Amino acid sequence: MRDKLNVATASRRTVLAGIGASLGAGLGSLIVVRPAGATPQAMAAAIRQITGGAEAKPGRIKLDVPPLVENGNSVTTTVRVESPLTPTDFVKAIHVLTEKNPQPNVISVKMSPRAGKAEFQTRIRLADSQQVVAICEMSDGSFWSDKVDVILTLSACLEDPV
Amino acid sequence: MAAARTLINVPPKAKRGDVITIRALISHVMENGFRHNNMGEPIPRDIITSFVCSYNDEPIFEATLYPAISANPFLTFYTVATDSGTITFKWSGDNGFAQEATAKITVE
Numbered sequence: 695m696r697d698k699l700n701v702a703t704a705s706r707r708t709v710l711a712g713i714g715a716s717l718g719a720g721l722g723s724l725i726v727v728r729p730a731g732a733t734p735q736a737m738a739a740a741i742r743q744i745t746g747g748a749e750a751k752p753g754r755i756k757l758d759v760p761p762l763v764e765n766g767n768s769v770t771t772t773v774r775v776e777s778p779l780t781p782t783d784f785v786k787a788i789h790v791l792t793e794k795n796p797q798p799n800v801i802s803v804k805m806s807p808r809a810g811k812a813e814f815q816t817r818i819r820l821a822d823s824q825q826v827v828a829i830c831e832m833s834d835g836s837f838w839s840d841k842v843d844v845i846l847t848l849s850a851c852l853e854d855p856v
Numbered sequence: 857m858a859a860a861r862t863l864i865n866v867p868p869k870a871k872r873g874d875v876i877t878i879r880a881l882i883s884h885v886m887e888n889g890f891r892h893n894n895m896g897e898p899i900p901r902d903i904i905t906s907f908v909c910s911y912n913d914e915p916i917f918e919a920t921l922y923p924a925i926s927a928n929p930f931l932t933f934y935t936v937a938t939d940s941g942t943i944t945f946k947w948s949g950d951n952g953f954a955q956e957a958t959a960k961i962t963v964e
Contacts, residue, residue, distance in 0.1 A: 768926040804917070818925060
C-alpha cells in the first residue's frame with residue numbers, strides 16, 4: 695500500500711516535473727527564437743555616431759508619427775524642420791531612428807538650401823511599441839531632436855511570411 | 857532584374873520661385889533580412905539603399921534607406937521651381953538593383 699502510494703506520488707511528481715521542464719524549455723525556446731533587437735543603447739550609439747558626441751537639443755524639428763498604430767508594417771511618418779533655408783542657414787541632414795527595431799536607423803536624408811520646405815514624408819516599419827526619434831543637423835553644426843512614443847498593436851520586421 | 861514600377865508626381869507647370877511637392881513611389885519588396893521562411897532559413901536582405909532626386913542634374917534630395925522602410929518605398933519632399941527642365945529620380949540597392957525615372961517641368 696505504502697509502496698503503491700509512493701509510486702503514485704512519485705509519478706505525479708515526475709509528471710509535474712515533466713510539465714515544469716517542458717514549460718521551462720518552451721519559455722526558453724521562445725526567448726531564444728526571438729531575434730535580438732536594437733536596444734536604447736544601440737540607438738544612443740547610433741545618435742552619437744550622427745552627432746559626433748554633440749548634444750541634440752529638443753526643438754526646431756517636429757516628428758509626426760501617429761501615437762497609436764495598428765499595423766507596424768506601414769507607419770506614415772512626417773518630419774519637418776523650422777529653418778529659413780537660405781544659403782547660409784539651412785538643414786543639412788535629417789535622420790530618423792528607433793529604439794527597439796532590429797536596427798536603430800530608419801532613414802537618413804540629405805537636404806540642400808533649395809528644398810523650399812525642410813520637410814519630408816515616408817512610410818516606416820515598427821517592430822514594437824517604442825520611441826521614435828528624429829534628429830536634424832543644421833548648416834551651423836547644431837543638432838536638434840524630437841521624440842514620439844508610439845503604441846503598436848501589430849508588429850513588423852520580425853514576423854515570418856504566411 | 858525586371859524593372860520595378862515607379863510612380864512619380866511632379867507638377868507639369870509651376871511659377872518661378874514656387875515650392876513644389878514631389879512624390880516618388882517604387883514597387884519593391886524591401887525584404888528586411890530579419891525574417892525566416894517556413895523552413896526556418898533566414899531570407900536574405902533585399903532592399904533599396906539609396907534614393908537621389910536631381911533637378912537639372914543638381915541633387916536636391918538624397919536619402920539613405922534602411923530595412924525599416926516599408927515595402928514600396930514612398931517619399932514626399934519639396935523643392936523650389938527654378939528653371940524648366942528635367943527632374944531625375946534614381947533608386948539603387950541590394951543585388952545590383954538600379955532604377956531611374958524622369959519627369960519634365962515647365963517653369964514660367
